[in-house]
Amino acid sequence: MLDFIIILPLLVVGAGAIALMLLASMENLSEGSTALVSIGIFAFAFAVQLMVSVSGNVAPYETAFSGMLTASTFTKVAGLIILACGLFSCMIAQTYFTQNKFSSPEFYSLMMFAASGMLLLTMAAELITLFISLEIMSLAIYVLVGYDRSRIKRSEAVLKYLMLGAFAGAFFTMGAALIYGGAGSTRFALISKYLATNSFLESPVLVAGTLLVIVAFLFKVAAFPFHAWVVDVYDGAPLPVTGFMATGVKTAIFAVFANFIVLDNGMKGVWVDYLFYVAVFTMFAGNLIAIGQNNLKRMLAASGIVHSGYLIIALVAVGTENFTGGVIIFYLAAYAAATLGVFTALAYLGGTDERRDSFDDFKGLAKVRPYTAAAITIFMLSMAGIPPTAGFMGKFYIITDAIRADQMLLAVLGIVSSILSMWYYLRLVIMMYFKEPEESFEVSGVSLAPVGTMILAVSVFAIGFYPVFL
Amino acid sequence: MSAELVLSSVIFFGLAVIIPVIMLLTAVFGPRSGGVAKNDAYESGIKHVVGMADQKFSVKFYLLAILFLIFDIEAVFMYPWAVSLRELGMFGFLEMVVFILLLLTGLIYILKKGVLNWR
């Protein structure tokens, strides 16, 4: 029975998705009520996850379902972040669809399917479960990216994402097969046991297999050599989906990435050397791309690459002994709060068909809508890493962790990259505060997104003050 | 290789010889003639062929094919379960109930969405 308690939030979201899908087919749900129902389901699942998490322990391989799933504080908090992302993405969607008319109840259903895939992904302790959950998540996200079939930009995005995502999936399957061939098991615990007695580098099959699996992960988080798709896809996807992808997918993948990389010290030792370069290049490539963007969504996409870079620093620094993942999860929470905050604000400021999307469109926002402008400023400062926001604390923990792991160079480069990223985050703040308004930023329809913006602005500080036990 | 496999494959390839031979008997016994009209595709009594063979079909047929793949594979999954149901206990039964109910839910969604409503 204990096994089922662990996946209870997953069951709630999954059942909600199926119920919503059936209701959608009956066609007796109005648009607004679907959004409310789905927000309710996410909130309920969040509460359930919270209750499950309270009774937690921190063993790295606390397994369930005979070793197919793992549950630790790390995975539970990752689940909390994912469910919160789902909740706020539904809020964004509710507002977004008052101004963009291509909604149908299945949108929310797919959102929940994606969320259940992500939840399973965080808990996966076995390569086949991992692959299945990866695909549950990805397939739902593919559909969501191309949800508005009437616009060519969306089609372009979904095609790019689908093609490359399918490649990543293929890489992963191949890698899983090779690892199975090398270690004789797909379970993390057994692979770890095998590696404890056999040297990692002596088995070329295992080296190739782990390389392919790591490539798939790096693709999904848009790390350096595999980051090219992210700007176009985030730009082309509908706003709520972009927000969900940027936060939820990243959280899920980094959770499982961390679970995978701490399998064995020898294996980690081999890949850390390479992840070092991946982290550095990811940060600087992301910064270079972000500086050149005029479109807000594209800028956020590119900055997402940079944040992936920081998270890879955290991965490089984690120890395989007594792994808690506190740093990673803290940074993910901080990043998710700030990013979703910007997206909630964009949801009601964006206007019909995402009309306002470039830096210039937000000239003088502070004069017309001071509170929204203040909230966006908070989010931007948090992403840039300025105290006392959560973003600063997250970066602080990552840098100290890197120093503790003798990665001095990486720590310094992380700080340099963080300073570089001020350029494009503060550019928006300057636009909002030091330019004269050219329009009145009228918002049509009563909606939930302003509430979400407020909550997230508060939580950016709240997370920042939350002590983390490293 | 087991004896059974040998037997099965021999039967299989035996058939692969015999059936074509039956068919090719006509080449020995039958007449051979050609001509433009004889080489044309069949058309019911009209001199020239109307329409193309590679015309487009309703997308519903493709949907049917995809649905078939899903349901066929699910049905095949159930066979090993059915063989061992007696040993599986209540949990095995309930798991499959959930599985089948999910399958039914999918079917209900498809039907309600009108995927299979023709015309």
Add this chain to the structure above:
Amino acid sequence: MSLTLLNVIFAVVVAIAFAALNAAYLVWAERRGAGRIQRRPGPNINGPFGLFQPPLDGLKLMAKQLTIPGGADKILFVAAPVLSMFPAIMSFVTIPFSEMIVAHNMNVGLLMIFAFASSGSMALLFAGWSSRNKYAMMSAVRSVSQAVAYEIPMLITAITIVLMTGTMDLMEIVRQQGPSILHWNIFPLLTNSHNLLMPFSFLIFFTCTLAETNRAPFDLGEAESELVAGFHIEYGSMGFGLFFMAEYANIVIGSCLTTILFLGGWHPPLPFLGFIPGVVWFLLKIYILIATFIWIRWTFPRTTIYGLLNLSWKILIPISLFNLLLTAGLLKVF
């Protein structure tokens, strides 16, 4: 099992001869039966009761030219009829006609027959596509979507039998159905699984068999009024002959399977009739089923393609899934 070459050749020849003879004389039976039903004599010129008609028809087909249309894909065009015969004959290999007479029994016989049956639709598609004829193409698409649609309820219904017997071995399935009619799977009152849903399963299975073999009222693949002759419209001579043989061989396979799964295989209906050899009972049962096939064909009008597909997807599949659930539940509870 001895592996002499002679044995193998014997098995192959018997299988083909059985299929060919059945095909030939089922055509005769069908035409005579149609004659009866429509109050006309049917073929009665060649030999007593027209019994020489089928071999003469066969000879005639062999003496015709195998025309390949100009636009056709030649390799596929020739391969299609051969391919259509394959599953039919391979299925005979694993069918137990009696306790003794079985070419090769295997423990997944049921699954093997289904696997071969579903590969039959490939022949239809090959034939339709390679002919480069619009009627053939339409018919192939229709036939395949029909075969595909009815395969699902058929597979699902057959699971109920596997549930009851706990095996996919056809011999074993039959052995469990002795010795009397009340032990047969269609109405298993005296076995330890008293399942009263089985007549229902039988009905679904039989309907699906009708549709799978493209028989009226489900013969949409060769609806003469719209599609002239169906996917084999461009075939003459033995190409046509092989398709024809395959169709009747499939009917025989379908009846054999129904007999094995539901009607007790080689078991007599009552124990004291056991002195008659099992194979006689088996053949009796399959020919009664085939007679039913013919009877149904000449009694019911053809449905539409929409009605056909809807019957499967909207009625038979949900019902068979529920049936499966209930059967499994009953087995678990009692």
